[in-house]
Each structure stands twice: as C-alpha cells, then as structure tokens.
Amino acid sequence: MSYQVDLTNCDREPIHIPGKIQSHGFLIAVNSKTYNISYVSENVDAFTGFTAINLLGKNITEFEQLLKISGDVASLQQLLNLAKATKTSDTINPLTIDVKGLGYNLIISHSLNDLVLEFESAESDLGYDIQKTIGRSVSEILSGKNLDTLLQNAALEIKKIINYDRVMIYKFNDDGHGEVIAEVKNDHLEPFLGLHYPASDIPKQARELYKINLTRIIADVNSESSAVVTFEEDAAPLDLTHSCLRAVSPIHIQYLKNMGVESSFSISLIAHGELWGLVACHNYSPRFIDYKARDASKLIGQILSSALEYRQDEEDNTKLLELTEAADTISGYLKKDPDFTYALIGNNVTLKDVTTATGVALIYNGEIDVVGQTPTKEQIAEIAEWLKTNMTDTVYSTHRFPTIFTAAQQYSDVAGGILACWLSKELGEMIIWFKPEQVTSIKWAGNPEKPVEETKDGLLQLSPRKSFESWTQIVKFTSEKWKNDEITAVLKVREDIIYAINRKANEIRILNERLQLAYDELDTFSYTISHDLRTPLSSIKNYSELLLSSNNSLDEPAKKMLDRIIKGTDKMHMLIKEILHYSRVGRAxxxxxxxxxxxxxxxxxxxxxxxxxxxxxxxxxxxxxxxxxxxxxxxxxxxxxxxxxxxxxxxxxxxxxxxxxxxxxxxxxxxxxxxxxxxxxxxxxxxxxxxxxxxxxxxxxxxxxxxxxxxxxxxxxxxxxxxxxxxxxxxxxxxxxxxx
CATH class of the missing domain: 3.30.565.10 (Histidine kinase-like ATPase, C-terminal domain)
Structure with missing residues (x-):
C-alpha cells in the first residue's frame, strides 16, 4: 500500500469554524435581522441553568428576561442595534453586566449574518486593575535605545503586568519560521531564548487570524471544549473569526500539552500591516485573565508594534542613507571621469559600497574588473554565463547561491550570496555583488520535522512534536540576506550607469560623425596630393632629365645640381606614396x-x-x-x-x-x-x-x-x-x- 504524506494538514485546518468554544465562558449568536437566537454553546446550562435547546429560536429580549440580565447599560437589543451600525464593536466592548447576580463581561462581535454575544467572568486572577499600570509600563518599554533593548524591556514589563511564568518575544522570519529573540521567565524554567520554531508550529491560517485578533487566550488546555449548536441540521458552522472564546485546534492543544504548558496568552505584533511576531506567554498551570486585562495588553502590543516599526525603519533608513550616498557619489564620478571603469571601481567609494557586499565584479567592454573579496575572474566568467541563461529580470538576487549553482560550492567562502544587475543583456555586460557564506548553527526547539502518523483512512499527516529538546542544525552555503534597501540602491546606480553609457555612446556617435567628415576631407587631401603635387613633380623631373641628356655644354656643377633635383623628386614621389598608403590602412x-x-x-x-x-x-x-x-x-x-x-x-x-x-x-x-x-x-x-x-x-x-x-x-x-x-x-x- 502506498502512502501520501500530507505536510499541509495544519495549514488546511479550518480553525475559524471549529464548532466549539472554550469552556471558561458561554456564547449565543442571534440573527442580525430578527435578533432571534440562532446558535448557542452547549455549556450555557452550566452558567444559566437553561439548556441550549430551550434557548434556540428565542428572541434576545426574552433571553434577557430569562437570565435577569442587569447593569448600568442599555438593553441587549439596544446594544445590538449599536453594534449593527458599526463594523467593529471595539468601542463598546466589554460591557459589564450581571447574569443571575454574577458579574460578566459581555463581548459582541460580527459573524456573517449573525451577531455573536460572548459572556466571560468579570473576575481575573490578577487581583488588580491592569489598566492603571499601563502608563508606567509603556514608559519603561520605550526607554530602550535600540530594538533589542526595546523588546527585552517589553517582555519584562508584560511579565510584571500579567504574571505569566514565561513571556517571550517571538519574531517571524521571511520563510515563516520563528525565533525567540527576547525572554523573561521564572528562574526554574529552562531558557527558550535563541530557539527557532518551524513555520508549521503556527500555520498560515493561524497567522492570518493573529492579524485580526490581536490577543488570544487559552485558559486551560485540559478543559473540555463546548460545542456550538443550532436548530438547523444542515446549517453551516458559526464563523468564529472574531470570537474571544473560539476553541483551539486539537493539534495546537496537544502541542502545548507536549510542552507542559497548561495556559497560554499571546499578543500580536504588527509592522507595516504584516504579522511581525508575537508576545507569547506561557503558564504551567491554568490561568484566566479577563477581557479588560487582555484589552490593556493589546494596547501595549499596539504601542510596541508602532515603536518597533519606527525603530526598524530608523535603522533601515540609516543604512539606506549610507547606500544612497554611495550611489550618489558614484554618480558624481561618472559625470566627471571619462574613464568609465575607473569611475566605478577606482575611487575611494566604489560599486561595492552600494550594498553591504564584501566584493563586486564589473563585467564591461569585454573585461572583468573586481573590488574586494570575489571569486577568480575565471569563476566570475562562469557565473556570468549561468546568469545569461537564468537571469530573466533586470536584477537577480539569492542568499543561497551555492545550492542553486553547485559549482559555487567550491568558493562559497566569497560567494554564498550574489546580487546581479544587467547593464546590457545583448553584450553580456553586468555587475555582480558577492556576500560570503555564513555557516550558521540554528537551534530548533526539537527536530523541526514533525513526526508523521497514519490516520484511519491511510493518509500520513503531521502531528505535534513530543520532544522539545534543543536540536542543532548546521546551515551551509547561505549568506546574509539581501535587503530591499540594497536592491533599491543597486537599481539607482544602474540607472546612473546606463545614463552615463548612453551619454558616452552619444559622444562616440558625434565623434564618429566628425571622423567621417575628417575621412572625407582626407580623401580630398589625398586626391590633391596624388594629382596636384605629382603632376608638377613629374614635370620637374622630366625637364631635369631632358636638360641633363640634351645639353652637352653643362659643366659638372650644373650636372650634379640636375642630378640632385631628379633624386629629390623621386624621394618626394615615394613619400607621397607612403603617406597615402598610411592614411588608407586605418580605413581599409x-x-x-x-x-x-x-x-x-x-x-x-x-x-x-x-x-x-x-x-x-x-x-x-x-x-x-x-x-x-x-x-x-x-x-x-x-x-x-x-x-x-x-x-x-x-x-x-x-x-x-x-x-x-x-x-x-x-x-x-x-x-x-x-x-x-x-x-x-x-x-x-x-x-x-x-x-x-x-x-x-x-x-x-x-x-x-x-x-x-x-x-x-x-x-x-x-x-x-x-x-x-x-x-x-x-x-x-x-x-x-x-x-x-
């Protein structure tokens, strides 16, 4: 029997419609037009004494009367009217109400054709109002002078606020895998700082939900989830995208259990509209913090997101400014120096300085010129031939060049990554920047290849790792990644180079036109020499020979004089012939x-x-x-x-x-x-x-x-x-x- 390994089952899990909620609260959903209850969680009985079946179909007004809901708020119907008028209910959540004398936070959210009402206990095991501590904590967080200090301060202050056993700042890398870059923990816990986690640990659709729900609590991994039921048998599951109580994926629950974690809380960090990372909080016993505490934590996350976005932009802008200044300097050289190659690589600032590369090769006019640490010219010629076939766009970059062009494994110490741009594809002229290989030891939290298990239908699928013991992977043939700022600077300097080449080409065209005119004038001059000078010279020679042969009365001095004239004219004839020959060689x-x-x-x-x-x-x-x-x-x-x-x-x-x-x-x-x-x-x-x-x-x-x-x-x-x-x-x- 053949098996197919399903490596994407985590990515395909419909976690926004689990059909269940966590058990530390209860849920009802009402039709947004009729306000009749369309969905209800089965555990409603434990909180209210009314079964889910008895509540389905009832109007929200009747529900309010049955539960004896009271508080310093408008009626539920009025609140739902207000929620319907807005795309988000953030401005009204949470609403503190009493249900049969017990305090609850009511959280209202939207779900396609329904409005969702979630009821959570208003009590929190923090024992104090978290919102009163935010000002001081934010001040401490923002006191960090650089990005690393900022993040470490954030982990420390968040741990002080919510008092979880472990608080980590978890950053997503370009390929989706994550790394713990800051951590504060209880002393007896082993450190996770520096550990990497594969992308499959937080699948794609989960990362998308983290962009929508900026906080997420799992109060107790050992509690049983409660099903969400409806009176229509063929009704679609309730979309719980915006729900606070949404049940957790069984895969993730097992993952946390395997780690020994019994409660978790996360705060999303968003930069430039994308999920930059998470504040991941673990507790090794059940923990519940109420909505107000989570909302205050969300505010800290938003402030931290803005701060890290600003700090990252600040650092990026500083580097971009350096690269841009190098490109501008080279542009100035191109305008002043008639020697194109020297302008690019012969001054204090060279093409190498346009990026953070350690070497650069200029392939131009049939020559290869290099600056810094590069492969040999023969190896560069081989790379150029490969690029001619494989480089389809103006710019090509990779930080894993030896894995793509295997011949480069012999010199990966200088060419772990390359960035290339065309100057002229037709002439095979280009610039190639090189970054050296950085052999890296990546410490994973357990083997990143999750165990594969067989399902009942014979399909192999991934399951959560059972071991999180540090597992080291040696990564070879990779360099530091090329940043967008470097590619931007390369495109700028390429534009300046192309302009300089075109300017020089125009100058050559003008010189060619002048040269053609000079050739035409030379032809005229040649004709003048050959015709207008040769004719009188021939006459001088002929008359001299005639005098010498026909006049016997000439004395010896006269004869010698005529003989010199004849030899002089012969020499002039020879010189004229040689000059004409020389002038025509270059044009032939x-x-x-x-x-x-x-x-x-x-x-x-x-x-x-x-x-x-x-x-x-x-x-x-x-x-x-x-x-x-x-x-x-x-x-x-x-x-x-x-x-x-x-x-x-x-x-x-x-x-x-x-x-x-x-x-x-x-x-x-x-x-x-x-x-x-x-x-x-x-x-x-x-x-x-x-x-x-x-x-x-x-x-x-x-x-x-x-x-x-x-x-x-x-x-x-x-x-x-x-x-x-x-x-x-x-x-x-x-x-x-x-x-x-």
Whole structure:
C-alpha cells in the first residue's frame, strides 16, 4: 500500500469554524435581522441553568428576561442595534453586566449574518486593575535605545503586568519560521531564548487570524471544549473569526500539552500591516485573565508594534542613507571621469559600497574588473554565463547561491550570496555583488520535522512534536540576506550607469560623425596630393632629365645640381606614396582568412633576394605556423620588416636574416631578426612614429613611414608588435597573433 504524506494538514485546518468554544465562558449568536437566537454553546446550562435547546429560536429580549440580565447599560437589543451600525464593536466592548447576580463581561462581535454575544467572568486572577499600570509600563518599554533593548524591556514589563511564568518575544522570519529573540521567565524554567520554531508550529491560517485578533487566550488546555449548536441540521458552522472564546485546534492543544504548558496568552505584533511576531506567554498551570486585562495588553502590543516599526525603519533608513550616498557619489564620478571603469571601481567609494557586499565584479567592454573579496575572474566568467541563461529580470538576487549553482560550492567562502544587475543583456555586460557564506548553527526547539502518523483512512499527516529538546542544525552555503534597501540602491546606480553609457555612446556617435567628415576631407587631401603635387613633380623631373641628356655644354656643377633635383623628386614621389598608403590602412576593411605563412614568406624572400646583388647573406626561414589575417596587409607587414632586416644588416659580414614562428598558449608569435646596426635605446619610444629615423640609419635609404604602417596594420588585426635591439649587434621584431 502506498502512502501520501500530507505536510499541509495544519495549514488546511479550518480553525475559524471549529464548532466549539472554550469552556471558561458561554456564547449565543442571534440573527442580525430578527435578533432571534440562532446558535448557542452547549455549556450555557452550566452558567444559566437553561439548556441550549430551550434557548434556540428565542428572541434576545426574552433571553434577557430569562437570565435577569442587569447593569448600568442599555438593553441587549439596544446594544445590538449599536453594534449593527458599526463594523467593529471595539468601542463598546466589554460591557459589564450581571447574569443571575454574577458579574460578566459581555463581548459582541460580527459573524456573517449573525451577531455573536460572548459572556466571560468579570473576575481575573490578577487581583488588580491592569489598566492603571499601563502608563508606567509603556514608559519603561520605550526607554530602550535600540530594538533589542526595546523588546527585552517589553517582555519584562508584560511579565510584571500579567504574571505569566514565561513571556517571550517571538519574531517571524521571511520563510515563516520563528525565533525567540527576547525572554523573561521564572528562574526554574529552562531558557527558550535563541530557539527557532518551524513555520508549521503556527500555520498560515493561524497567522492570518493573529492579524485580526490581536490577543488570544487559552485558559486551560485540559478543559473540555463546548460545542456550538443550532436548530438547523444542515446549517453551516458559526464563523468564529472574531470570537474571544473560539476553541483551539486539537493539534495546537496537544502541542502545548507536549510542552507542559497548561495556559497560554499571546499578543500580536504588527509592522507595516504584516504579522511581525508575537508576545507569547506561557503558564504551567491554568490561568484566566479577563477581557479588560487582555484589552490593556493589546494596547501595549499596539504601542510596541508602532515603536518597533519606527525603530526598524530608523535603522533601515540609516543604512539606506549610507547606500544612497554611495550611489550618489558614484554618480558624481561618472559625470566627471571619462574613464568609465575607473569611475566605478577606482575611487575611494566604489560599486561595492552600494550594498553591504564584501566584493563586486564589473563585467564591461569585454573585461572583468573586481573590488574586494570575489571569486577568480575565471569563476566570475562562469557565473556570468549561468546568469545569461537564468537571469530573466533586470536584477537577480539569492542568499543561497551555492545550492542553486553547485559549482559555487567550491568558493562559497566569497560567494554564498550574489546580487546581479544587467547593464546590457545583448553584450553580456553586468555587475555582480558577492556576500560570503555564513555557516550558521540554528537551534530548533526539537527536530523541526514533525513526526508523521497514519490516520484511519491511510493518509500520513503531521502531528505535534513530543520532544522539545534543543536540536542543532548546521546551515551551509547561505549568506546574509539581501535587503530591499540594497536592491533599491543597486537599481539607482544602474540607472546612473546606463545614463552615463548612453551619454558616452552619444559622444562616440558625434565623434564618429566628425571622423567621417575628417575621412572625407582626407580623401580630398589625398586626391590633391596624388594629382596636384605629382603632376608638377613629374614635370620637374622630366625637364631635369631632358636638360641633363640634351645639353652637352653643362659643366659638372650644373650636372650634379640636375642630378640632385631628379633624386629629390623621386624621394618626394615615394613619400607621397607612403603617406597615402598610411592614411588608407586605418580605413581599409579586413578580409580575414587562413594564411599559409610558409608560402608567403618564401615568396617574399625570393622577391627580396632577386633585387639584391649577389652577396654573402644567410637568410633562414624556420617554423611557419598558419595565422588568420588579411593576406594583402600581412604581406605588407612581413615585406617591410624583412626589407628592413636586409637593408640594415647589409654591411655586416656575414649578413644574417632569420624569420621564425612558434605557438605559445593561444598565440602565434613570429620573429624577424637581423645582425645589423641595431637601434639606440634613446630612440626606443619613437621607432613606430611617422618620419622618425635613427641617427645611425641616415646613410640607409628610407622614408620613416614603413614601421608606422606596420604598427597600424598589426593593431588593426588585434595583434601586438614589439622589438629587442642592441647597437652594433642587431634587432629582433616580434609579432603576436591571437589564434581565436
């Protein structure tokens, strides 16, 4: 036989319609239109001498006469008229009356189509008027300077007022489970302070009723409840939501018995409209305090609720102010600093300070920058990939990250919780804040997993714990929770960052428009150089050559002068050609493809050697791994470097030039070396500048443009170029190409 465990039977128990009341008072309900008695508790006989059956159907006036109700109040009918006119009867409750000579508190409440009248003894075992002590007690409670002191004072003063054996302040956590955060008790009792109680101990519907009924007394767990009867067999049970005498769930009664508690009293603590916690009072013998004492306790609870709401808001506002100030400071940095990344993480106040995180990672523009305690950049990249799939909203947060992303269990000491926000989902740009794991020992009041018992119909359901011996649970892979204030601050700083990104994007757009205009002007200038300058230069050269060849009467100085003119024009032609080439490299589109470097280098070697006079040159080509690039531009790079190597080593004996490539990690690195004149260390920072030539290179032909073109092409390929050189020994140029 298979069983289904019913873990929600407590949550589904209809505790607002138990069909019974506690036995320390009696109840009647009258139809709100006719005022005829529609429901009555069976124990009415013990208090009045009239059976429930004899009272059902009678009018309230007749009931009043039968019970000889008297007191300094209006008639019951008049009181019911007053109650009907209001949504709540708090303003008239309780009404002190005599029933057959005995003092009772009459409490009137609403129940769907009926008005409920509950009769409780006006006597209390406190022996004094609690309302007279409230002023002093409230003053003592509010003297606490912080929230913890406030709550401890409240527990102490409430114990003085109602004299229960144990008074606890019980706070609900986000997941519904509760914790005792303040306690005052009789000396012989074991402490409950710091113990946690599972959410199932106070089920959901009970918590909802605590928001409606701000006090709740269970006078004696061992007394038998009294049924509420009606003359209609198929009538719905009387709704006792607002009842003071409403019977207690059998599950809860057994729960209290298992704890050894014989009487309990609770006061609801409400903050921002939600049940924040309870003042839970236990007595280890039966106790009854009258309605006036409970009402005075409710007032203390309301004052305490307002105070803790104010104190909590005060503490939250202080923290929010700190976070907001950090966000405002970063916003100021973004407006002043053109370096976006530095503005966010390079100053005294950084993105980390926008939350209470211990570390933050900025993933922007293809880079990962971190501040504080964070996972490694490789681990952050893995987290970012996970977030790309799992982060559907602008902001994502969890205080249990390693239980969701199991790889994070390896570094939970820095990433027990994360808070992330998108900057650009399309580009995978985001910010991630980290909080460390806080391994916590939670002391439960007994094992929080209630024993499972089988019912008569074969269904397994939860039953009250029998043991409340402290049971410790170690909670791992969790961090301090992210507060709403932190998320608010993150959203603010994100808005400022997005604005700064958009502002920078607009600036780039304007710069691009200006750059396009400059390109257009450069094209015009290039045309002017190529057309308007080349034509007169060609004329000068042609006329000079004509004079030199046709006029035999020229003396030697004149011939030398014409020869210099011809060489000068050739040099100007070459410079114009190189300048045009340099200006067009930056704008040319790359046609990327695999390049057979062995074939390319052998072709360059053949062309270079064919232009030289036969001589003693050692030109070696080593390993030639393939690269990805624009074949035309890469040919220009190696042609230029090899020509330079051959040219500047031409006076060396023997002359040596070598080209070699090798794979290193994710790069292919090529070297072009020679044993030539070398480069003076004073010129190292000028090697790749336009028109810069070394002093020891002046005797070699050149324009000073070639290496500038090489550097521009290399950078366009997202590659790197550098060199090593010594005067009189030679030079080695290195180029590193990424493989992916």
């Amino acid at each position: 589109d790359l046609e990327m493809s695999p390049i057979n470097m062995g074939l390319l280098l052998r072709e360059i070697k053949r062309e270079v050697l064919s232009a030289l006079k036969p001589g003693n040159i050692e030109f070696t080509i080593g390993e030639t791994p393939s690269i990805i690039g624009d074949s035309v531009m890469i040919t220009q790079v190696f042609t230029n470097l090899i020509n330079n190597a051959v040219k500047y080593s031409s006076k060396s004996i023997p002359q040596k030039v070598a080209v070699h490539g090798e794979m290193q990690n994710n790069e292919v690195i090529y070297s072009v070396s020679d044993n030539g004149v070398g480069i003076d260390i004073n010129y190292y920072n000028r090697v790749f500048e336009l028109f810069k030539r070394m002093d020891n290179a002046m005797e070699f032909e050149g324009s000073g443009v070639g290496l500038a073109i090489v550097k521009r092409i290399v950078e366009k390929h997202n590659a790197r170029i550098w060199f090593e050189s010594k005067l009189g020994i030679g030079t080695v140029f290195y180029i590193s190409f990424k493989t992916s």
